[in-house]
Amino acid sequence: MKYSRLIFALGALLGFTLLVPNILPQYLVRVLIVMGINIILVASLGLSNGFTGVFSLGHVGFMALGAYSSGILTLSVSKKLAYLPDLPGFLAGYNLPFLPATILAGLLCAAVAFLIGIPLMRLSGNYVSVATLGFLVIVNNVLINAETLTRGARTFTGIPDFTTLPWVVAWMVVTLVVLSRIAYSPFGRAMRATREDGIAAQGIGIQVLPTRLIAFTIGAFFAGIGGALYAHYLVSFSPATFYIAMMVTQLTMLVLGGQASLTGATLGVVIVTVLSELLRNLERGFDLGFVKLPAVFGASQIALGLIFILVMVFRPQGLFGDREIKFVESKVERNERPVPDHL
Amino acid sequence: MHSASPLLETNNLTKAFKGLVALQNHSMRVEAGELIGVIGPNGSGKSTLFNVISGFLAPTSGSVQLLGQEIGGLEPAKIARLGIARTFQGTRLFKELSVLENVRVSAQLREPINLAQALFGGMNLQARAIDSAALELLHLVKLEKRLHDKAGSLPYGDQRRLEIARALASRPKLLMLDEPAAGLDSSETQALLELIRLIRDQYKVAVIVIEHDMDLIMNLCERIQVLAYGNTIGQGTPGEVQANPKVREAYLGASEEAAA
Numbered sequence: 001m002k003y004s005r006l007i008f009a010l011g012a013l014l015g016f017t018l019l020v021p022n023i024l025p026q027y028l029v030r031v032l033i034v035m036g037i038n039i040i041l042v043a044s045l046g047l048s049n050g051f052t053g054v055f056s057l058g059h060v061g062f063m064a065l066g067a068y069s070s071g072i073l074t075l076s077v078s079k080k081l082a083y084l085p086d087l088p089g090f091l092a093g094y095n096l097p098f099l100p101a102t103i104l105a106g107l108l109c110a111a112v113a114f115l116i117g118i119p120l121m122r123l124s125g126n127y128v129s130v131a132t133l134g135f136l137v138i139v140n141n142v143l144i145n146a147e148t149l150t151r152g153a154r155t156f157t158g159i160p161d162f163t164t165l166p167w168v169v170a171w172m173v174v175t176l177v178v179l180s181r182i183a184y185s186p187f188g189r190a191m192r193a194t195r196e197d198g199i200a201a202q203g204i205g206i207q208v209l210p211t212r213l214i215a216f217t218i219g220a221f222f223a224g225i226g227g228a229l230y231a232h233y234l235v236s237f238s239p240a241t242f243y244i245a246m247m248v249t250q251l252t253m254l255v256l257g258g259q260a261s262l263t264g265a266t267l268g269v270v271i272v273t274v275l276s277e278l279l280r281n282l283e284r285g286f287d288l289g290f291v292k293l294p295a296v297f298g299a300s301q302i303a304l305g306l307i308f309i310l311v312m313v314f315r316p317q318g319l320f321g322d323r324e325i326k327f328v329e330s331k332v333e334r335n336e337r338p339v340p341d342h343l
Numbered sequence: 344m345h346s347a348s349p350l351l352e353t354n355n356l357t358k359a360f361k362g363l364v365a366l367q368n369h370s371m372r373v374e375a376g377e378l379i380g381v382i383g384p385n386g387s388g389k390s391t392l393f394n395v396i397s398g399f400l401a402p403t404s405g406s407v408q409l410l411g412q413e414i415g416g417l418e419p420a421k422i423a424r425l426g427i428a429r430t431f432q433g434t435r436l437f438k439e440l441s442v443l444e445n446v447r448v449s450a451q452l453r454e455p456i457n458l459a460q461a462l463f464g465g466m467n468l469q470a471r472a473i474d475s476a477a478l479e480l481l482h483l484v485k486l487e488k489r490l491h492d493k494a495g496s497l498p499y500g501d502q503r504r505l506e507i508a509r510a511l512a513s514r515p516k517l518l519m520l521d522e523p524a525a526g527l528d529s530s531e532t533q534a535l536l537e538l539i540r541l542i543r544d545q546y547k548v549a550v551i552v553i554e555h556d557m558d559l560i561m562n563l564c565e566r567i568q569v570l571a572y573g574n575t576i577g578q579g580t581p582g583e584v585q586a587n588p589k590v591r592e593a594y595l596g597a598s599e600e601a602a603a
Contacts, residue, residue, distance in 0.1 A: 181461055185461035186473070187461055189444060190448060192440055196439055197435050201437075204423055205423035
């Protein structure tokens with residue numbers, strides 16, 4: 001089976017993470033949780049931005065919708081009374097466990113993406129980017145103003161802290177397996193064709209709008225899942241949590257790793273996370289025994305910025321471009337089978 | 344006598360852009376497996392004709408029928424699915440994709456799968472059918488040694504042949520080639536002529552060629568239609584067309600333009 005190795009590797013990873021919280025310090029576990037959530041978000045962003053060429057700036061908007069909807073769905077009834085007293089009856093009276101709330105959050109985002117995608121996916125190039133940015137702005141404003149549902153600009157709090165490392169890794173495995181199966185199926189091939197040349201794609205029977213819509217909708221589903229996981233990790237947040245700064249971080253991770261590569265998206269997240277954690281610890285100053293470096297606050301951000309510039313100068317396609325490590329890509333893609341000799 | 348509908352039939356087909364009539368009262372009939380040439384000076388409406396037939400432009404009036412079914416104004420992707428494939432002036436390849444992927448993405452049109460198959464497996468049969476169709480065509484256009492090269496990295500002549508293979512991979516009934524010989528030298532043009540004949544014979548596909556290269560058109564095509572300023576000014580066998588005084592006049596009158 002094409003994917004058995006991938007599934008085995010990710011399964012082993014999942015088993016390992018069940019042990020990790022008992023071994024690793026709390027700080028590292030928290031870094032790994034955020035990194036896993038970011039892999040879900042950035043890999044799913046790559047499906048539209050990299051594979052399909054719809055450079056969306058609205059991914060964080062779906063993440064916000066996922067975070068708030070899962071938060072509202074799981075909040076205990078007594079906390080709903082305290083924090084969201086004006087909640088409509090059908091939401092106020094009960095609460096859901098983690099898994100169904102997460103899935104519902106993802107489905108809600110997929111439904112929204114499908115509806116707004118019908119007009120937006122007709123746009124191309126910079127136009128679709130600006131339009132999806134408009135979506136992010138609208139979501140932000142709706143969250144601030146829908147006070148009965150979200151407490152407005154105030155902190156939304158009291159959300160149960162369900163998100164653990166095994167949950168995150170399990171969802172990450174599901175995300176990467178689903179995305180790789182789609183990206184390296186005929187659907188993914190059609191997505192890449194519409195990215196390369198929409199007119200030529202139509203000429204061989206590919207309908208551009210539905211192809212883009214599928215990519216955008218699936219991407220939004222996983223953005224909703226990632227948002228829900230993040231909500232139950234943070235426990236309290238506000239609409240400002242899910243805005244431009246977060247969008248820029250995710251885009252940076254994706255572009256750095258390689259937009260049309262799941263490996264690239266994953267490693268983009270890992271590299272940015274590891275670097276920023278390392279640099280952040282370094283800038284506090286450290287003692288090498290013989291020499292003592294003073295704290296230089298802000299240096300980590302400058303160093304990160306420089307690294308991004310260097311990568312874009314020397315590898316504008318990102319570290320991986322459109323390449324994958326072997327077990328992510330199906331055998332059919334890099335087919336080395338000899339050409340039948342009867343031809 | 345003609346109980347069966349022809350493969351392609353246009354009737355009084357007209358396309359106007361804000362008053363400029365690019366194609367006027369065009370009528371043509373193409374039977375299965377025919378080799379048809381469309382010639383005419385620049386701006387005579389040849390490419391407009393292709394764009395209307397393949398759905399990239401909607402006709403202003405008149406009809407286009409494929410096997411008796413009206414296709415005028417349908418989306419390009421629908422028309423491709425019904426069996427008309429085309430190439431574009433100056434090629435439009437998926438440049439960042441490999442040679443093999445360029446052909447597979449077209450071959451998969453006839454091997455549809457659904458999302459559930461993509462997610463849970465069960466598309467092996469289709470994948471194999473897509474691969475063997477793609478490899479066969481890449482052999483035919485002599486690109487079997489460059490399967491994994493990016494399409495954009497191929498020399499110009501190879502890109503042309505790849506585009507033909509890609510069009511053919513959707514298993515069309517009608518193949519439309521828009522200036523396939525432009526930019527090719529005479530030996531490459533000769534090879535192209537043989538390739539088009541081979542394609543017609545082997546795949547039983549009708550071919551319409553737009554071309555400025557008169558040698559290619561006269562040697563290749565069984566029937567030729569001549570357009571000038573959107574009007575059809577002559578048609579017939581290569582001999583008949585060459586003898587037609589109106590055609591001579593149009594070409595002599597526009598010779599400077601055509602040479603440029």
